[in-house]
Amino acid sequence: MIQFQCDYNEGAHPEIMKRLLETNMEQTVGYGMDPYCAQAKEAIKTACQSADADIHFLVGGTQANTTVIASILRPYQGVICADTGHINVHETGAIEHTGHKVIALPNKEGKISARQIEETIKSHLSEGEPEHLVQPAMVYISYPTEIGTIYTKKELTDISAVCHKYDIPLFLDGARLGYGLTSEAADITLPELSSLVDVFYIGGTKVGALFGEAVVINNPKLKKGFRYHIKQQGGMLAKGRLLGIQFLTLFTDNLYFKISEHANKLAMEIRKAFETKGCPTLVDSPTNQQFPILTNEMMKKLGEKYIYSLWQKIDDDHTAVRFCTSWATSEQNVKQLIEDISNL
Amino acid sequence: MIQFQCDYNEGAHPEIMKRLLETNMEQTVGYGMDPYCAQAKEAIKTACQSADADIHFLVGGTQANTTVIASILRPYQGVICADTGHINVHETGAIEHTGHKVIALPNKEGKISARQIEETIKSHLSEGEPEHLVQPAMVYISYPTEIGTIYTKKELTDISAVCHKYDIPLFLDGARLGYGLTSEAADITLPELSSLVDVFYIGGTKVGALFGEAVVINNPKLKKGFRYHIKQQGGMLAKGRLLGIQFLTLFTDNLYFKISEHANKLAMEIRKAFETKGCPTLVDSPTNQQFPILTNEMMKKLGEKYIYSLWQKIDDDHTAVRFCTSWATSEQNVKQLIEDISNL
Amino acid sequence: MIQFQCDYNEGAHPEIMKRLLETNMEQTVGYGMDPYCAQAKEAIKTACQSADADIHFLVGGTQANTTVIASILRPYQGVICADTGHINVHETGAIEHTGHKVIALPNKEGKISARQIEETIKSHLSEGEPEHLVQPAMVYISYPTEIGTIYTKKELTDISAVCHKYDIPLFLDGARLGYGLTSEAADITLPELSSLVDVFYIGGTKVGALFGEAVVINNPKLKKGFRYHIKQQGGMLAKGRLLGIQFLTLFTDNLYFKISEHANKLAMEIRKAFETKGCPTLVDSPTNQQFPILTNEMMKKLGEKYIYSLWQKIDDDHTAVRFCTSWATSEQNVKQLIEDISNL
Amino acid sequence: MIQFQCDYNEGAHPEIMKRLLETNMEQTVGYGMDPYCAQAKEAIKTACQSADADIHFLVGGTQANTTVIASILRPYQGVICADTGHINVHETGAIEHTGHKVIALPNKEGKISARQIEETIKSHLSEGEPEHLVQPAMVYISYPTEIGTIYTKKELTDISAVCHKYDIPLFLDGARLGYGLTSEAADITLPELSSLVDVFYIGGTKVGALFGEAVVINNPKLKKGFRYHIKQQGGMLAKGRLLGIQFLTLFTDNLYFKISEHANKLAMEIRKAFETKGCPTLVDSPTNQQFPILTNEMMKKLGEKYIYSLWQKIDDDHTAVRFCTSWATSEQNVKQLIEDISNL
Secondary structure (H helix, E strand, C coil): CEECCCCCCCCCCHHHHHHHHHCCCCCCCCCCCCHHHHHHHHHHHHHHCCCCCEEEEECCHHHHHHHHHHHHCCCCEEEEEECCCHHHHCCCCHHHHCCCCEEEECCECCECCHHHHHHHHHHHHHCCCHHHCCEEEEEEEECCCCCCCCCCHHHHHHHHHHHHHCCCCEEEEECCHHHHHCCCCCCCCHHHHHHHCCEEEEECCCCCCCCCEEEEECCHHHCCCHHHHHHHCCCCCCCCHHHHHHHHHHCCCCHHHHHHHHHHHHHHHHHHHHHHCCCCECCCCCCCEECEEEEHHHHHHHHCCEECEEEEEEECCEEEEEEECCCCCCHHHHHHHHHHHHCC | CEECCCCCCCCCCHHHHHHHHHCCCCCCCCCCCCHHHHHHHHHHHHHHCCCCCEEEEECCHHHHHHHHHHHHCCCCEEEEEECCCHHHHCCCCHHHHCCCCEEEECCECCECCHHHHHHHHHHHHHCCCHHHCCEEEEEEEECCCCCCCCCCHHHHHHHHHHHHHCCCCEEEEECCHHHHHCCCCCCCCHHHHHHHCCEEEEECCCCCCCCCEEEEECCHHHCCCHHHHHHHCCCCCCCCHHHHHHHHHHCCCCHHHHHHHHHHHHHHHHHHHHHHCCCCECCCCCCCEECEEEEHHHHHHHHCCEECEEEEEEECCEEEEEEECCCCCCHHHHHHHHHHHHCC | CEECCCCCCCCCCHHHHHHHHHCCCCCCCCCCCCHHHHHHHHHHHHHHCCCCCEEEEECCHHHHHHHHHHHHCCCCEEEEEECCCHHHHCCCCHHHHCCCCEEEECCECCECCHHHHHHHHHHHHCCCCHHHCCEEEEEEEECCCCCCCCCCHHHHHHHHHHHHHCCCCEEEEECCHHHHHCCCCCCCCHHHHHHHCCEEEEECCCCCCCCCEEEEECCHHHCCCHHHHHHHCCCCCCCCHHHHHHHHHHCCCCHHHHHHHHHHHHHHHHHHHHHHCCCCECCCCCCCEECEEEEHHHHHHHHCCEECEEEEEEECCEEEEEEECCCCCCHHHHHHHHHHHHCC | CEECCCCCCCCCCHHHHHHHHHCCCCCCCCCCCCHHHHHHHHHHHHHHCCCCCEEEEECCHHHHHHHHHHHHCCCCEEEEEECCCHHHHCCCCHHHHCCCCEEEECCECCECCHHHHHHHHHHHHHCCCHHHCCEEEEEEEECCCCCCCCCCHHHHHHHHHHHHHCCCCEEEEECCHHHHHCCCCCCCCHHHHHHHCCEEEEECCCCCCCCCEEEEECCHHHCCCHHHHHHHCCCCCCCCHHHHHHHHHHCCCCHHHHHHHHHHHHHHHHHHHHHHCCCCECCCCCCCEECEEEEHHHHHHHHCCEECEEEEEEECCEEEEEEECCCCCCHHHHHHHHHHHHCC
16 A cells, blocks of 8 residues: 555655764764754854754654744643644643643634734733633644645735734744745745744654654743743653754755655645546645545555555545645555546 | 623622621631531532432632633543534633633524534534544533523533533533523423532622522532642632521522512513513513613613623624623612613 | 631730721721832831831732742742741642642651752752753741741751752741741841741731731842732732731831730740640740640640640650740739649 | 763654655655554553553653643642652643642652552641642552662552552653663562553653653543543644654564663663762762762862763762763763773
8 A cells, every 4th residue: 555644654865864873883962962963053153044043853743833832822822823723632732731722813815814813812801801711822834735725825924914013923833844835835035034033843753754743932931941841741852863853854954845845846746646537626725635525436446556545534425534745645646546537 | 881791790698698697707717628618518419319419619700610621521522512602702711721622512592502512413423534633522512501591401401412422421510500491491400400510619709699500419429539639720719618608598598589570570571671672582581681772772772771791793783782680689779770761 | 716727816916906996987098009118118118127128918828828929939939937837737738739749858846957958959850851840949937837836047047058059038927927937036136037038928827917928029020020929829909908017007106016916925924834734745836826735634624714726646654735925924824724734 | 072961862763764754755644544553552552561552642741741741630620740740840841831820748868658559648638628739640650760660569559559549640751751661679470560550651752752652541541531631731743644654663573672771781881980079979860860969179070071960969079960861872872981981
């Protein structure tokens, strides 16, 4: 079976494996204080053009999200996000477990707008007795979103402006950041994106690494005590250099973006094949996740050879499914899939 | 100014004050282990026809809700409720602060249905990887709801059946229980209601007491360690007998229901006055909270003499407001109000 | 049986009951925004000579402790206290439930010293990798302590200085504050005490009120969002004026101190009676709690007529027990007790 | 500089790196549901002779500890451990962050005894009002302990018996399990150890893996919902097979024990060298951590060439330091060190 159900089916990019192997028996101090982490931080700061940022490497996405959010909010504060947001749906309540309400707003193609955010903030603060309500004190967005869409520069700029207006940090979940920034639909660069948010993370797990996410803290007010938070949330790797080596490799010779581009290119080919076959997509995703709507028969036929994930039942005969590509997807497998689609 | 904005504007029913005064210098042991609490528990068990129930007296509604919910759920579990539910909106995230997600469903006149609950449970459990989602493990409803409506016996029976089917406890918030059960629209008795839920509480704060809520635990599996939970959540009163004396008084000679009936009767008179004047109500509430939709001019005029609360803006010229009656509302004030309404 | 086991056996001071009765049917707004709370706050500010303090009335001691602590600490921070401190022993882990470690130091007569505090802070911060340890970020002390002893002005001044040196708030639990300040051994006034701490509370439950504690926040940095914290922790009373009326009464005509003095005077008489009888005390307490060490026979004899609490087994034939007086203790009961002691 | 300061200075055992490389481009499903995890679980069950155990692979030690503890305790319960225990000292309050008190008992050479545990349980439950105290509901021990010592079979059997008597789960932290079980002082096998505890984990991070710990749940009552807990605590690796492959390798051909034995052998040689030189050890550790007490001059001299960690100041001229060996320590480096010690 050929697997397209997610973007973490394989190990790491060969270049990363090579570096891990080469450095395997070196001795370094633990917990991210080693030279590889230091170099990787410099490489990321350069890529973001954020010389003053604090960079931290965390083990995974759940930790990145819970650690950043728990480090910012006071007990009575909550975080605004799309109702489809990862922290609202797919973290087993990890955010609430740290004591905070996720204030979920109705999404439009996976996104929320500056206007929605402002209305939410105003409605929570304008009550006569605001202390009976959770105080919205942070905004969480994903780039790309859970369903592969991306915010435009204009949309991000507007959200950023609202957040500044109310002095509320903006946090961007970049678990699939590479796939977003290298999308043909993207109209923003990494430095521009970085300049619009208070804190964000660059996803490694889904973009070439064995595991790991790089949190970038731009807002100086959010830097204090962050290593304590990482440790407490279980996100601090003893052999921290493993994260440093991986991110250093990804941010050397533009590797992170090259492999992301590869995934997007193949995703577009798959999408085109489905469209040519007359299958509409659930949403207009310009990144590595595609959501064609298939008939039951198509699903059965493709299911004999491919693994994909079920996304949303449309009607008795139609279901939206997800096909993902990644840095690891082979051109050959995609070619085969496209042929099989055209033969449906 | 005459106040109709809520149902906790006054102190306690005179009979309660009398008993508190009579017993003031008696010496009793603390933390609810005194004879008055024991007697009050017996009186409540009799009223509920639940000989085997555990009764606990807590200081207030936030504690009642957080303590019951935190005592039942495991860390990865959440509680289903209406999006208008008190725990979802007006507890400053106290439930999330204990680590649990509130799984909010769209309400219909303040209520949720057995069908909605079942669909939610099924959708959370049927996923291929259910452990990425919060597990729904408890249902919270209010009787009456936040907007004064009440569930029918049939609706409660259906919800109870779904909860049993999935082995999920049903918790009923009865902060205004008296006003619900004595409503002309009510088709259920206290013992019937008690028999349909695993745990509920009888509100004192809004129905005659200075403060205090009586939690009734019917399901034996939920009884273990409850006093520890109360203490940890700050709901255990040192001079616990104050709660015992108040509830004993309320459950002597049917006082709790008599004073509730009084409030409902006056609320219906106010509603009729508004309807006669041509003011529709936001929702068809048969209990002590009424939500007439007023014009700006009416609001201004009534605002010169009465305090009411703003509820929901309808359009530029209309707003739904809330008028509450309670055990303490005087017939004279209501008569005056009705006259002023008819003169609008 | 005459009860001496604690200082919350009775209701409230008659003057409080009188005021509650007189105001019972008045209408006021809820949640502490009423005129009585406003007046009580002024009275307390005057008594503390702290014109700029924020005053909040909370339902009980557990809430006062958890709310203040949770409002100050970040998730990775802990609170230093004596191992005998109430928050370390008798709150069912309520502090840990809000996510924070209680860093317990060995007590000396219920107290901790400035030196101990400084050493703890230094040892936690000087480690090479301090982020692996909880960060001490607050000091909690009680006045009087759990065993009735009191800090001298010198001791408090030294502790305060250390806290300032490391920019760590000092929180004083005054559940029995009146009994401390009116002790003959006390060398500090309420304004002096207030000036030495960042935040403290004035206990009502054990000193004349039905219930309630008044939190006084002196440090402006600790004021933000406190009402949110109170609400979330369940410490905000719907009929908030009940707290206002009680504290206004206690801080009118010096009532709080007069009734405290009464309790101390009687406690000293009881202590003298035990000492005359040859019973040593476990600790030299100059306040309303006394800890005589009794033989088994004495315990049995006194137990026929009095309730006291067991404190600490000394050896097979001796046990330290606790006799408490309070604002409510009658001179007659004490006279009787003294006679019975002398007849042992 | 040659590093002896900890046992996680290098990457992974070459055999593990080889297998990771070989499998790198294979496609598997995520989150530990892949064939490698399944095989690794079987291998561990065989090694433990625990056919009915549930095995889960977690990212790291902090997660293993917090996840196991949070999955067992109710909110009002705490965990008993040695005051030197990792969860009491070196997890930045991660246990308290999940809401639970760590009930720390004075250690003797890093260990606690069955008698201490029983006394603690009894003292907490025998109080008149036990609900004012945290309820001890779990025991945590480490094997080896933080300072390298190990429990005897007799000691473990006694602790296990007390836990059974009070129906309290026993949890064993095996972050360095291999070094304990292969110590010459060990009188217990892995299956015997497994049979005495309700849940334990086999450490990978410090014993040959890049990272990862294998939790073994023997008590059926503790199995429910564990995957939810892992996910919520951030311990579930997306590319879960990385953990499966590592543990499968470690539990093939006895590799886990062979490499542990290697570390112990070298540690004993280092210890002997220090003893020969007249340096006493802080504690009699038979495992891979050694704590010689050095003079300032010795520290300086050795510090020119080696990194070790400071452990405890003894007096102005003496400090106990830690030298660790691991699976990765080379015989050559140890030989060099021994020579340098003898030349001190």
